[in-house]
Amino acid sequence: MSTEPALLSLTEAAKAIAQKRFSSRETTQSCLDRIAQWQPRLNAFMAIETEAALAGADAADAALARGNAHGALHGVPLAHKDMYYETGKVVTCGSRIRRDFVATVTSTALQRLKDAGAIRLGSLQMAEFAYGPTGHNSHYGAVHNPWNVDHITGGSSSGSGSAVAARLTFAALGSDTGGSIRMPAHFCGVTGLKTTSGRISRAGAMPLSQSLDTVGPLARSAEDCALLLGLMAGADPQDPTAVTGPVPDYTAATRGGIKGLRIGVPTAFYVDDLDPEVARILEATIVVLKNEGANIVQVELPDQRQLAAACQLVLAVEAAAFHKRWLIERPQDYGPQVLMRLQNGLAIPGVSYLEAMRWRGPALAAHNAAVAGVDAVIAPVAPVAAPTIAESDVGNSLEAEAVIQRLTRFTRPINYLGLPSLALPTGFTHGGLPVAMQLIGCSFDEAMLLRIGAAFQRATDFHARVPKSA
Amino acid sequence: MTRPTPKEIKAMADVAGVPVSAEVAKRIANSIGPAFEGFAPIAGTLPFDLEPAGFLLVQQAGEASK
Secondary structure, three states: OOOOHHHOOHHHHHHHHHOOOOOHHHHHHHHHHHHHHHHHHHOOEEEEOHHHHHHHHHHHHHHHHOOOOOOOOOOOEEEEEOOEOOOOOEOOOOOOOOOOOEOOOOOHHHHHHHHOOOEEEEEEOOOHHHOOOOOOOOOOOOOOEOOEOOEOOOOOOHHHHHHHHOOOOOEEEEEOOOOOOHHHHHHHOOEEEEOOOOOEOOOOEOOOOOOOOOEEEEEOOHHHHHHHHHHHEOOOOOOOOOOOOOOOOHHHHOOOOOOOOEEEEEOOOOOOOOOHHHHHHHHHHHHHHHHOOOEEEEEOOOOHHHHHHHHHHHHHHHHHHHHHHHHHHOHHHOOHHHHHHHHHHHHOOHHHHHHHHHOHHHHHHHHHHHOOOOOEEEEEOOOOOOOEOOOOOOOOOOOHHHHHHHHOOOOHHHHHHOOOEEEEEEEEOOOOOEEEEEEEOOOOOHHHHHHHHHHHHHHOOHHHOOOOOO | OOOOOHHHHHHHHHHHOOOOOHHHHHHHHHHHHHHHHHHOOOOOOOOOOOOOOHHHHHHHHHHHOO
16 A cells, blocks of 8 residues: 555545544645645646645544544545535636636535545636536646646546546546546546436536536546445435435445456447557457456447437537526637537527437437347547647637547447446557546446446556656 | 528527627538538437437336346
8 A cells, every 4th residue: 555645546545544544634735745746737726725625634533533434535635626516615617707606505416525524625627617528728728637748638527637647636526418527537547437317416516418417526446436426326305307216335336247247349430430549458458358257249339420419419509508698798708619619509499409309218229229238338438549738729710619529429429328438547558648448338337337347447557557747 | 401501500699699790600500510410310200209308218217127
């Protein structure tokens, strides 16, 4: 086990604090030291709350000394994407418009982590209003990839990906509407879980698209994601779209092996036009899964391009509707790319939007039929590793939307179908950039994805590698 | 289903209460056009008795089987 607390996994850190091998203050100070070292080069944090974090850590240590541990995350410092409302805190949503917005409620996901004893390090950078897959932000600057600071982090949970990868926080909440957890997990080499629509309450989380938004964690391992999911999932009276069924024991699921499981590899779309390094890593990942006992089978999925297009129609309209008032009153306060993308929603007739919504059921049924008998599907998160910040800075140019759509073409279909997907670090390019694959599961079967992911991570060390500071 | 022209987009944006310039309408047409084309094989093919909530039925059938 590491002597630097910040280098532990979330699960290890929580245990170390509970067993008093490290105090919460030592652990929090370790994260703060790394933040001080990395933040000038990464720009991963929106706000760093040093004094409050240390005061919270001291309170956690005092409570533990009295025998009053709060829960599974007692004294563990965390930071989250700056779109989760917390009463009394400024929540910028990565925007100029909400630069001074003070939340009057606390999001359910955040509250459940607080109830489990987590303390707050600050808030993390993000794409403006979570509407961008690269990590650029025209108001607060681009977030940088800790594996190579000239490269993007992916977005929109850009700060979450960067901060977890650099070991500045043990885990972070992200959100995934079109790939916003999986893209930064892929580009930054961390584990990210896009949950099934309805699995985690969205109450108190900034909306982008009510049909597609999902809450989920970015963390250092599948085991850590399982711990967080178990704490956050479940019914919530504040969000009637959150499902009411029992919450499985996700941590127990991570202990299972994968011998005999059937893992599908798509015959098309997800394997087309891949960068050779991504293709090589997909093949190597399949070999590991085979070696662990999984049966690899080919699956012929329905036309994913239609799903991606439907996702774009739904997202564009719903985002434009949320933002309409500000589009009228404050268009000058948006960044050029986000303004352009919000305006796209104005061009989609209501009938087309509703057709895209009505097709979701048949599309999901067709997908379910195609993967019947398969426990999960494996596919790349993106066709390339992280491009440079400069080459992907397309702003509101004529080609911008096409660049964005190409980058997110493997993630959007999954949002449209509302399925869970676990992005796992599965290798590195020869240039040292991480590459992830996504395990795509059946609705509400996150446990299966975490089981496969944990087994893969017991057999490999990609998730445990730490970027070196200069 | 065909991609809207900049002229049509300008009119739609006006009706929505968020007027855009001709230049912006052209950019929107360029951005959103591929989504219209991608969805075109589905548009106009859906059966009458199908509403958006059908998605939840399919999804929850999956949940019940877990």
